[in-house]
Amino acid sequence: MSGAVPKIRVRGLKKAFGDKIVLDGVDLDVMPGTSMVVIGGSGTGKSVLLKCILGLIEPDEGSIEIDGADLLHMDGKAQTAARARIGMLFQNGALFDSIPVWENVSFALLAQRRVARAGAREKAGEVLGQVGLSPSVGDLSPSELSGGMQKRVGLARAIAAQPEILFFDEPTTGLDPIMGAVIDGLIVDCVKKLGSTAVAITHDMASASRIGDRAAMLHRGKIIWSGPADKLLDSGNDVVDQFTHGRREGPIQMELRR
Amino acid sequence: MTAPLDWLAALGAGAIRVCRIVGSIVLFALSGLSHIVRPPFYGRLFGRAMMEIGYYSLPVVALTALFTGMVLALQSSTGLSRFSAETAMPTLVVLSITRELGPVLAGLMVAGRVGAAMAAEIGTMRVTDQIDALTTLSTAPMKYLVAPRLLAGIVALPLLVVVADILGVFGGFFVATAKLGFNPSTYIATTLSNMQTQDVVSGLVKAGVFGFLIALMGCYHGYNSRGGAQGVGAATTLAVVSASVLILAFDYFLSELFFVR
Numbered sequence: 001m002s003g004a005v006p007k008i009r010v011r012g013l014k015k016a017f018g019d020k021i022v023l024d025g026v027d028l029d030v031m032p033g034t035s036m037v038v039i040g041g042s043g044t045g046k047s048v049l050l051k052c053i054l055g056l057i058e059p060d061e062g063s064i065e066i067d068g069a070d071l072l073h074m075d076g077k078a079q080t081a082a083r084a085r086i087g088m089l090f091q092n093g094a095l096f097d098s099i100p101v102w103e104n105v106s107f108a109l110l111a112q113r114r115v116a117r118a119g120a121r122e123k124a125g126e127v128l129g130q131v132g133l134s135p136s137v138g139d140l141s142p143s144e145l146s147g148g149m150q151k152r153v154g155l156a157r158a159i160a161a162q163p164e165i166l167f168f169d170e171p172t173t174g175l176d177p178i179m180g181a182v183i184d185g186l187i188v189d190c191v192k193k194l195g196s197t198a199v200a201i202t203h204d205m206a207s208a209s210r211i212g213d214r215a216a217m218l219h220r221g222k223i224i225w226s227g228p229a230d231k232l233l234d235s236g237n238d239v240v241d242q243f244t245h246g247r248r249e250g251p252i253q254m255e256l257r258r
Numbered sequence: 259m260t261a262p263l264d265w266l267a268a269l270g271a272g273a274i275r276v277c278r279i280v281g282s283i284v285l286f287a288l289s290g291l292s293h294i295v296r297p298p299f300y301g302r303l304f305g306r307a308m309m310e311i312g313y314y315s316l317p318v319v320a321l322t323a324l325f326t327g328m329v330l331a332l333q334s335s336t337g338l339s340r341f342s343a344e345t346a347m348p349t350l351v352v353l354s355i356t357r358e359l360g361p362v363l364a365g366l367m368v369a370g371r372v373g374a375a376m377a378a379e380i381g382t383m384r385v386t387d388q389i390d391a392l393t394t395l396s397t398a399p400m401k402y403l404v405a406p407r408l409l410a411g412i413v414a415l416p417l418l419v420v421v422a423d424i425l426g427v428f429g430g431f432f433v434a435t436a437k438l439g440f441n442p443s444t445y446i447a448t449t450l451s452n453m454q455t456q457d458v459v460s461g462l463v464k465a466g467v468f469g470f471l472i473a474l475m476g477c478y479h480g481y482n483s484r485g486g487a488q489g490v491g492a493a494t495t496l497a498v499v500s501a502s503v504l505i506l507a508f509d510y511f512l513s514e515l516f517f518v519r
Contacts, residue, residue, distance in 0.1 A: 051390070054390075054393070054394055055393070056390045056393060056394075080396065083393075083394070083396075084396045086394065087394070088391070088394040090387045090390070090391055091387070092386060092387060094386060094387035094388050094390065094391040095388075095391075096383075096388055096391070096392075097382075097383075097388075098379075107395045107397070108395040108396055111395055111396045111397045112396050157395070
């Protein structure tokens with residue numbers, strides 16, 4: 001890396017739940033305007049890592065910097081302001097059932113008072129258009145949408161406030177391969193259009209190679225490999241190779257057998 | 259030899275657990291109350307909670323109060339006749355309804371109907387990451403989800419109890435005049451002359467406290483639910499049971515406060 005300040009810099013991040021150590025000293029740099037994909041098996045702490053950066057879980061140790069400012073040592077207001085610059089697409093969409101789609105999409109804009117309620121509906125229609133949905137979808141309830149549409153609405157909600165940083169938690173989980181590719185394409189377009197820095201966590205290799213500029217693998221609470229996303233299938237690391245190629249035999253399975 | 263120590267350790271662990279739960283509920287309540295008075299205010303959510311707690315609970319509270327007033331007149335007539343004190347029946351009915359039965363029965367009915375719904379709604383939001391999503395969208399979940407419901411509980415339940423008081427007294431009046439041969443104007447005059455402002459006000463204050471407790475238990479158990487559908491189910495049960503027990507316990511303490519000198 002050059003001397004440029006990473007947009008997101010994580011150092012020595014540790015988190016345990018009781019006796020179970022989930023993150024055991026994670027170091028991660030994400031440079032401005034790039035997309036980082038974090039891969040790893042189920043239960044390796046990928047979502048916990050994202051939630052620590054978002055402030056949804058308090059880490060036990062370590063530092064999390066955004067543009068060089070340590071999030072964990074800011075006062076409450078500064079933390080809230082820093083985190084308002086982050087948009088998040090949750091694994092299951094996490095749309096609010098009690099309000100219509102248009103209100104879900106414009107939620108952050110209304111919360112940050114960047115748009116009046118009267119103009120929010122129109123703005124939501126515009127953002128829905130960016131993710132390939134008709135503005136009329138805005139009048140529906142989230143429960144009336146298919147899984148793919150819910151992901152698109154979740155993406156629209158994440159990008160509506162034009163965040164500097166976007167997080168994607170398993171963006172293609174539960175979708176068919178075509179819809180998965182559509183969602184990946186939308187993510188790439190949105191990130192490029194907004195000029196945002198993106199972090200996606202996934203165990204879908206096709207999705208990882210489509211979304212990421214760079215990739216990192218989280219294993220046993222640590223980042224064990226990072227490099228260009230197009231090197232994922234040819235990383236030279238036994239653990240990464242086994243994971244990306246989905247082989248039964250290899251160091252990960254050997255650990256399971258112990 | 260270690261058995262007494264084990265017993266003592268278990269007792270201590272239990273006491274610590276109880277203190278932890280009580281402390282957690284008190285901190286949750288204080289946080290919720292502090293968000294009620296600090297902007298931004300979510301008027302629409304408060305209105306929705308008022309409809310949910312107040313308007314939609316009106317039929318069940320009204321019917322409960324009406325039939326309670328009727329059965330109270332019927333039963334007290336039997337009891338009082340043994341002492342040739344039937345004329346005290348209007349006073350007994352109005353005091354029982356306004357001081358105790360109106361607020362307590364309305365509280366228990368609302369706890370069953372609304373406390374469960376609140377815990378289920380907020381619990382589902384918790385297990386489907388909607389509460390985390392609120393935080394990422396620059397919105398404090400305590401302010402958005404909890405504060406409007408707490409305020410609505412405090413405001414709506416006294417309004418329901420006003421209706422319950424009127425219908426409960428009317429139920430007693432109806433049975434007394436239609437079935438037990440009371441003179442209507444005498445019944446009304448006795449009721450009004452023996453009812454004091456403090457009887458009604460104390461009932462309404464109790465109702466405000468019960469409304470707060472119902473909303474607090476619904477929000478607290480929903481907010482802290484874990485583990486999918488089973489966790490939400492457990493939160494719902496806990497919300498109703500704990501609100502009901504707290505209503506009865508606080509009813510005693512508030513009665514001590516208002517009426518024992």
